[in-house]
Structures are given as structure tokens and as C-alpha cells.
Amino acid sequence: CVVKETMRLHRPAPLLIPRETMQHFKLNGYDILPKTWMYVNAWAIGRDPNSWGRPHVFDPQRFMHDSMEANGQDFKLIPFGEGRRICPGKNLGMLMVELVLANLLYSFDWHLPPVMVKEDISMEEASGLTVNRVYALCLMATKYDASTA
Numbered sequence: 031c032v033v034k035e036t037m038r039l040h041r042p043a044p045l046l047i048p049r050e051t052m053q054h055f056k057l058n059g060y061d062i063l064p065k066t067w068m069y070v071n072a073w074a075i076g077r078d079p080n081s082w083g084r085p086h087v088f089d090p091q092r093f094m095h096d097s098m099e100a101n102g103q104d105f106k107l108i109p110f111g112e113g114r115r116i117c118p119g120k121n122l123g124m125l126m127v128e129l130v131l132a133n134l135l136y137s138f139d140w141h142l143p144p145v146m147v148k149e150d151i152s153m154e155e156a157s158g159l160t161v162n163r164v165y166a167l168c169l170m171a172t173k174y175d176a177s178t179a
């Protein structure tokens with residue numbers, strides 16, 4: 031749920047790879063001509079208030095009672111794109127994120143530096159082909175020692 035919610039709100043790739051239309055069609059009243067390049071703004075889909083309740087709130091629990099997967103079947107959540115050009119590394123990508131996160135949480139206790147409170151954390155995103163933080167996340171890790179827990 032945490033990874034899915036992160037992929038919804040802070041997706042790594044804001045736009046999908048552009049598609050080129052093969053024939054004329056209408057979309058929301060607009061004429062789309064053949065050979066037009068179409069960009070799917072998946073970042074905006076993840077924050078669309080018509081698709082998500084409280085879209086700007088990070089709330090992993092929204093996926094607790096939802097069988098939605100991030101594998102391109104549900105167009106609301108498409109961190110890896112969808113259709114014929116869907117990311118071929120989606121299973122590996124998802125597994126790596128889960129594995130790294132689980133290991134970081136299992137192996138360390140995490141704290142903010144003493145001068146910081148959690149309200150100081152900025153989630154501001156820099157725009158680009160891939161999304162990066164504007165301000166680096168600064169945390170202090172202490173090795174977790176199960177024998178002293």
C-alpha cells in the first residue's frame with residue numbers, strides 16, 4: 031500500500047512515452063488528427079480529484095481495501111504506463127522498491143536531525159523527465175540491534 035501510494039502521489043516518471051495517433055478521432059470535443067503526438071500526463075492522473083478522494087494527501091490506507099494493482103490494468107494508477115509500450119521492467123522495479131524499503135526499515139531506526147521537525151520536510155518536486163526532490167531528504171540512521179530491543 032505504501033509503495034502504491036508513493037507511486038500515485040510522487041511517481042518517478044510524470045509523462046508516459048509519447049504515442050502517435052494512427053487515425054482521426056475526437057477527444058473531449060477536440061479533433062485529433064492522424065500522426066499527432068499524444069502525451070499522457072500520468073502525474074496529473076494520480077492527483078485527479080475525480081479519481082481520488084483527498085488526492086494531495088499521502089494515505090496508503092486508501093489501497094487497503096482495494097485490489098487495484100499498479101500493472102497497467104487500472105488507468106487510475108499507471109506508474110509503469112499501460113498498453114503495448116508498458117514498462118517491461120515493472121515487476122523487477124516494484125520488487126526492487128519493496129525490497130530496498132523493507133531492508134532499510136528492518137536494518138535501521140530513522141530519525142530527523144535534531145534541528146528539524148517533521149513539518150520541515152519538503153516534498154516539493156523538480157520537474158523533468160524523471161521527478162526528483164528539490165530538497166534532499168536528510169535523515170539519521172541508527173543500526174537496529176535486535177539484541178538490545
Ligand code: HEM
Binds near residue numbers: 043112113120
Ligand atoms: C520503479 C521502477 C520503474 C518505473 C517507475 C518505470 C516506469 C516506466 C514508465 C512510466 C515507462 C513508460 C511506459 C509507457 O509509456 O506506457 C517505462 C518504460 C520502460 N521501462 Fe521502466 N520503470 C521502472 C523500472 C524499469 C526497469 C527495472 C527496467 C529494466 C530492467 C525498465 C525498462 C523500461 C523500458 C525498456 C521501457 C521502454 C518500453 C517501450 O518503450 O516499449 N524500467 N518505464
